[in-house]
Amino acid sequence: xxxxxxxxxxxxxxxxxxxxxxxxxxxxxxxxxxxxxxxxxxxxxxxxxxxxxxxxxxxxxxxxxxxxxxxxxxxxxxxxxxxxxx
Numbered sequence: 001x002x003x004x005x006x007x008x009x010x011x012x013x014x015x016x017x018x019x020x021x022x023x024x025x026x027x028x029x030x031x032x033x034x035x036x037x038x039x040x041x042x043x044x045x046x047x048x049x050x051x052x053x054x055x056x057x058x059x060x061x062x063x064x065x066x067x068x069x070x071x072x073x074x075x076x077x078x079x080x081x082x083x084x085x086x
Contacts, residue, residue, distance in 0.1 A: 008051045013059065015040070020077050020085055027082040031065070033072040 019031060019040075044052060056075065059065045064081040068074050077085075 009055050012055045025077050027079045031075045033074040037072045
């Protein structure tokens with residue numbers, strides 16, 4: 001069960017990093033709240049949603065993204081996050 005959870009978390013992290021990469025994000029760019037809340041999150045199961053929250057927390061602690069309060073909560077790419085994209 002632990003391996004499966006870790007593979008889900010890795011897939012979620014890859015999806016988020018990939019989204020920043022495909023939009024040619026730079027340091028300080030925000031993850032599209034419309035994409036996050038209207039396109040991506042509705043595709044997740046309840047188990048995946050719990051993993052999503054863990055992934056977000058880990059990425060914030062690791063300094064890859066930071067929380068951004070907007071009309072809908074989203075996340076901003078940090079300098080360290082941009083370096084990961086390269």
